[in-house]
Amino acid sequence: MxxxxxxxxxxxxxxxxxxxxxxxxxxxxxxLEKHLKKIGVRRGTEAVCDASGITALDTGGAVxxxxxxxxxRQQGRTLELQGLxxxxxxxxxxxxxxxxxTEVETAVKQGWLERWGRFIWGQLTQxxxxxxxxxxxxxxxxxxxxxxxxxxxxGLFNRIEQDGVHALPITGLLTFLIGVVIAYxxxxxxxxxxTNIFIVDLVGISLLREIAPLIVAIxxxxxxxxxxxxxxxxxxxxxxxxxxxALGISPISLLVLPRALALxxxxxxxxxxxxAFGVFGGMLIASTNLNVSFTEFVARFEEAVxxxxxxxxxxxxxxxxxxxxxxxxxxxxxxxGGVEDVGRYTTRSVVQSIFLVIVFxxxxxxxxxxxxx
Amino acid sequence: MRMAQAGAVDDPVVEVSHVNTQFGAAMVHxxxxxxxxxxxxxxxxxxxxxxxxxxxxxxxxxxxxxxxxIRLFGADSQALQTxxxxxxxxxxxxxxxxxxxxxxxxxxxxxxxxxREHTGISPQLARDIxxxxxxMVGLPPDSAAKYPSELSGGMRRRAALARALVMDPExxxxxxxxAGLDPVIxxxxxxxxxxxxxxxxxxxxxxxxxxxxxxxxxxxxxVLGSGRVLGVGxxxxxxxxxxxxxxxxxxxxxxxxxxxxxxxNLRGRRG
Numbered sequence: 001m002x003x004x005x006x007x008x009x010x011x012x013x014x015x016x017x018x019x020x021x022x023x024x025x026x027x028x029x030x031x032l033e034k035h036l037k038k039i040g041v042r043r044g045t046e047a048v049c050d051a052s053g054i055t056a057l058d059t060g061g062a063v064x065x066x067x068x069x070x071x072x073r074q075q076g077r078t079l080e081l082q083g084l085x086x087x088x089x090x091x092x093x094x095x096x097x098x099x100x101x102t103e104v105e106t107a108v109k110q111g112w113l114e115r116w117g118r119f120i121w122g123q124l125t126q127x128x129x130x131x132x133x134x135x136x137x138x139x140x141x142x143x144x145x146x147x148x149x150x151x152x153x154x155g156l157f158n159r160i161e162q163d164g165v166h167a168l169p170i171t172g173l174l175t176f177l178i179g180v181v182i183a184y185x186x187x188x189x190x191x192x193x194x195t196n197i198f199i200v201d202l203v204g205i206s207l208l209r210e211i212a213p214l215i216v217a218i219x220x221x222x223x224x225x226x227x228x229x230x231x232x233x234x235x236x237x238x239x240x241x242x243x244x245x246a247l248g249i250s251p252i253s254l255l256v257l258p259r260a261l262a263l264x265x266x267x268x269x270x271x272x273x274x275x276a277f278g279v280f281g282g283m284l285i286a287s288t289n290l291n292v293s294f295t296e297f298v299a300r301f302e303e304a305v306x307x308x309x310x311x312x313x314x315x316x317x318x319x320x321x322x323x324x325x326x327x328x329x330x331x332x333x334x335x336x337g338g339v340e341d342v343g344r345y346t347t348r349s350v351v352q353s354i355f356l357v358i359v360f361x362x363x364x365x366x367x368x369x370x371x372x373x
Numbered sequence: 374m375r376m377a378q379a380g381a382v383d384d385p386v387v388e389v390s391h392v393n394t395q396f397g398a399a400m401v402h403x404x405x406x407x408x409x410x411x412x413x414x415x416x417x418x419x420x421x422x423x424x425x426x427x428x429x430x431x432x433x434x435x436x437x438x439x440x441x442x443i444r445l446f447g448a449d450s451q452a453l454q455t456x457x458x459x460x461x462x463x464x465x466x467x468x469x470x471x472x473x474x475x476x477x478x479x480x481x482x483x484x485x486x487x488x489r490e491h492t493g494i495s496p497q498l499a500r501d502i503x504x505x506x507x508x509m510v511g512l513p514p515d516s517a518a519k520y521p522s523e524l525s526g527g528m529r530r531r532a533a534l535a536r537a538l539v540m541d542p543e544x545x546x547x548x549x550x551x552a553g554l555d556p557v558i559x560x561x562x563x564x565x566x567x568x569x570x571x572x573x574x575x576x577x578x579x580x581x582x583x584x585x586x587x588x589x590x591x592x593x594x595x596v597l598g599s600g601r602v603l604g605v606g607x608x609x610x611x612x613x614x615x616x617x618x619x620x621x622x623x624x625x626x627x628x629x630x631x632x633x634x635x636x637x638n639l640r641g642r643r644g
Contacts, residue, residue, distance in 0.1 A: 026541050027463065030493035058541035059509070059573065060488075063502045091572060098508035337522035338476030 011035040021053035024061030052083030062095040133330045140252045155258035163224040164266030175274040179281025187289045196290040203282030204305035212274040213313045217320035221353040225328035229349035232332025233342040260325035267321035268314045320357050327353040386411050386576050392441035403600040414577040414590050419597035425580040465544040466537030472529040474521040481517035484535045506535040527558045547579035551586050563589045584628050588635035
């Protein structure tokens with residue numbers, strides 16, 4: 001491989017003997033394996049393994065040689081090793097002695113019942129732990145709110161800037177586009193019936209009540225929730241959390257509270273902002289495609305879209321914020337192992353918070369429908 | 374035991390000449406020159422932050438010195454990360470200070486990584502070689518299926534050694550092999566390195582400030598201080614040095630204790 005002059009290793013069977021030649025070292029093992037396969041096919045009657053041709057032997061080569069001999073013996077054949085140079089015998093003997101201790105029993109395979117049982121049990125314990133986490137947070141939050149000096153204001157405002165202010169451009173752009181898309185889809189149907197003006201009801205109610213809070217929640221879960229999990233998880237891995245606990249600081253008040261409060265403050269504001277951009281998008285399409293001017297749109301908006309739709313949207317976003325912050329921080333605290341856990345739990349945090357947000361939203365829809373809101 | 378594959382047998386394995394390293398305004402190395410001979414245990418000692426680990430990282434081509442050349446098996450170590458450097462990579466193993474095991478792989482998979490990357494052997498053979506190496510460094514067989522996060526610091530260090538040795542390198546780099554280990558484990562680690570060195574004919578370059586292991590296993594020691602090589606020689610020679618830093622380093626209370634211990638061990642072995 002490296003130089004032409006370098007001798008090749010070989011392993012061959014002839015006249016009832018296996019002969020080993022050349023350097024039996026790690027770079028040559030792939031060649032030797034091919035040779036062994038060729039010999040194996042023939043299933044000859046070799047009884048002697050002549051190792052006198054081995055010019056260099058390392059641990060890898062010794063393992064290979066020993067393995068080949070063991071393979072023969074397992075076939076019920078006796079194979080005698082001859083002519084191994086004295087300087088290699090110590091190494092070979094060392095491999096022989098360690099070989100016995102490496103025989104590992106293979107793990108018992110799990111049946112489907114066990115797998116399901118473990119899965120369900122895992123989900124149940126996780127749910128219980130999450131409830132515990134929620135309770136702990138509620139207690140700490142209650143105490144902090146009673147004594148406002150305990151709240152870490154600096155951290156809180158920092159987070160609001162990171163997770164709220166910096167999310168403005170993307171949130172505005174996305175909801176504007178969503179408003180455009182909804183108006184386009186609606187325009188086609190409304191024009192058929194000549195009820196162009198109802199575009200205001202369509203865009204206004206769906207955006208304010210459902211879509212804007214959901215879009216903001218999904219964005220924040222991907223943008224801030226993932227960051228929370230990764231940050232807290234990395235602190236766990238690097239023992240920073242242990243240091244925080246050892247210094248007598250509650251990780252919840254240091255890490256979770258500022259994040260949860262920041263989202264609870266920032267997300268409703270972001271939702272208002274998203275409402276404005278979304279409605280503006282719809283308004284633009286209404287004026288270009290449906291001949292509904294801006295003034296007509298705004299006038300209709302006042303009478304068609306009740307205040308409660310706006311308030312319901314804002315109210316939901318407060319709960320979405322809590323769900324995202326708690327799930328993200330909870331998953332961060334669950335990280336135990338190493339680096340790869342950070343990635344896995346971050347994914348889990350985003351998926352789980354979006355899932356819970358949508359489930360919560362669906363429950364809200366059903367309940368509000370019952371109460372005729 | 375092993376054939377010289379490039380260069381004469383008595384050429385130095387590692388040759389550091391006139392290396393200067395600068396990080397911003399801070400001078401880490403000033404005109405550092407060293408050479409490591411085949412078959413010896415060469416230690417780089419010195420206080421905290423004197424650039425020992427940086428020098429090691431320069432030798433294995435992870436960091437570039439500001440000026441000067443470093444040769445590894447006669448080849449420029451700066452070319453190691455290029456494609457041609459792969460042949461050199463097979464000839465040395467590195468054990469990093471904190472093990473640097475891949476956390477997503479089990480111990481056995483960690484040890485087998487170099488085999489899978491650099492050779493075309495079957496997974497079964499790779500697994501068997503890894504299992505032997507794990508046994509050689511004194512880890513129990515059931516640890517092979519565990520992940521690094523489930524192992525203690527000492528076990529992780531051993532596993533890292535097994536990974537560094539799996540390609541049967543000629544040259545082994547150890548970065549602070551005994552730092553943070555208890556004295557008993559540290560001593561067995563020293564013995565392990567010595568016995569592996571004898572059995573496999575290794576050349577060992579280690580960065581350490583463990584005085585006990587310097588006395589026990591190092592053939593030659595280079596002392597770095599304030600960016601320079603303050604002295605190179607056997608421990609006995611260095612102990613006679615007049616350099617104030619070396620005197621303080623080796624003749625302080627800990628240095629004396631380690632020395633007496635080493636002398637006692639020697640007497641014990643003779644008697």
